[in-house]
Amino acid sequence: MKLIILLSLAATGLAVRTPSISWITKEQVVDIGSSMQLECSVQYAQDYPVLWVKRGTGGVQDLPISTGPGLIIRDSRYSLRHDKGSSTYILQIKDIQESDGGEYMCQVLIGINNRITANVDLLVRRPPVISDNSTRSVVASEGDSVELSCYAGGMPIPDISWRRENNAILPTGGSIYRGNVLQIANIRKEDRGTYYCIAENQVGRGARRNINVEVEFAPMVKAIRPRVYQALQYNMDLECHVEAYPPAAITWFHKQEGIVNNQHYRVSQFATADEYTDTTLRVLSIEKRQFGNYSCTATNKLGQSSAIVTLIETTTPVCPPACGTLTYSAAYTPTPSVLTLLALFAAILLRN
Known part of the structure; x- marks a missing residue:
């Protein structure tokens, strides 16, 4: 019985002393050019390496940043501080760039294939950029259905709205429409003109694309x-x-x-x-x-x-374009000088 109790106590002691990550910074959202820090607190890890690693994406390998109290990465924007009292590893990054965004991992390396990991996401605010797969221009015939699409990258995800030149009424009604796709059913020639796709996310001034919509229609002739x-x-x-x-x-x-x-x-x-x-x-x-x-x-x-x-x-020339003669149609109004000459001529006739 004593042997069982001793083995139980030994097992309990070993379990308590297994390394663990007790706390890690929550998701961070920061602006380009700013500074921030990520914190990771560990327990019972005095004899194990503690690492900060940035997870690779799109076929890019993970990027080791630090191990223990020392940096691995050669970048002056990074610094590491180890608070021994709380066993916290504090990773600081200055002058944040868009490329710094991603998932960061705090790891306690127990063995070659055995590690304890906690993750934190770093989100870098970016102004909107309208994607290349957005509509640039459209040519349609009257009566066609037309779809204008607009997509944008950025952080946070941008909101998309549509307007027309001079705030003209949209075919959907109203002067503004919100959403990635503006659909125009049974397009009319009055719907032609410039449409604006506007992407906004409260970072920077936003982005805008001008989309020219041409509507083909049969001739209309007016005399x-x-x-x-x-x-x-x-x-x-x-x-x-x-x-x-x-x-x-x-x-x-x-x-x-x-x-x-x-x-x-x-x-x-x-x-x-x-x-x-x-x-x-x-x-x-x-x-x-x-x-x-x-x-x-x-x-x-x-x-x-x-x-x-x-x-x-008509018997009377019309001016314009038949100007340069004293006799015109009824639409012609004589100038004062002409009236004066006529009056003088009439007076001479009366005297004779």
């Missing part, structure tokens, strides 16, 4: 003045406004014949934006046969559209 008037032998401008994407090929027709630049006509076009084009047909020294209907026709891969401008004969 600036559907009916214009001019006298024989004077010039007149016929104008149309075209909205289309891709930009449309524009042709003027008269009596079903396409018009090109020659001694009778001058055609000009001015693109005010990718989707907008203004076109002018100048009819030169109008002849009798040139009066009638003119068709401004715009065509792209999605369709065709036309507008009719009617050139009507």
Whole structure:
């Protein structure tokens, strides 16, 4: 019986003296450039090496930092302090870099294949960076469903929101949408423009990506003045406004014949934006046969559209463009100097 008691006491004594880790720092979240320390308290480990090790990731081996009271790593940003009274190993790191983030292990090495380990995560705050797999631009046809995606790295994980240029209303409603994916069902030409993906996590100023959304649609043609008037032998401008994407090929027709630049006509076009084009047909020294209907026709891969401008004969020249004569249409208002000359001429006639 005495032998059993002695063996039991011996076993109890051995169990009590087995090395252990009694405490380790909780997860740390720090800013780049700051300093921090990790603490690990051990018991009954006087005869065993105590190590700080950074766990390797992505195929990278574990990185030993210290053993006992001494550093292994050659980096002046690291220091180690051993508090013998509490048997605590304090690892200090200054000027924290993004690469310092990761899992740190406090280990008591009992044997080659036997060690006691406790872990602590070091999280380094990082400003948002929008990922390359985010949408950069989109070209869609009217009626398509469109998906804009935006992802960002950073610590903490960034929040993603969407806006439009000039805070225009989003197709989903409202001026802001939160989430990684903005879905636009049955996209319309009014939905085209610049969309902003904004990533924020309260670290730094955040990140933004401009996403250009182009919507292809069939041409729409509008006659600036559907009916214009001019006298024989004077010039007149016929104008149309075209909205289309891709930009449309524009042709003027008269009596079903396409018009090109020659001694009778001058055609000009001015693109005010990718989707907008203004076109002018100048009819030169109008002849009798040139009066009638003119068709401004715009065509792209999605369709065709036309507008009719009617050139009507009048006996009075219209200014502009037929300026430089004393006789104009009713739309012309004589200047005071012309009125004065007319009054003087009338007075001379009365005297005679």
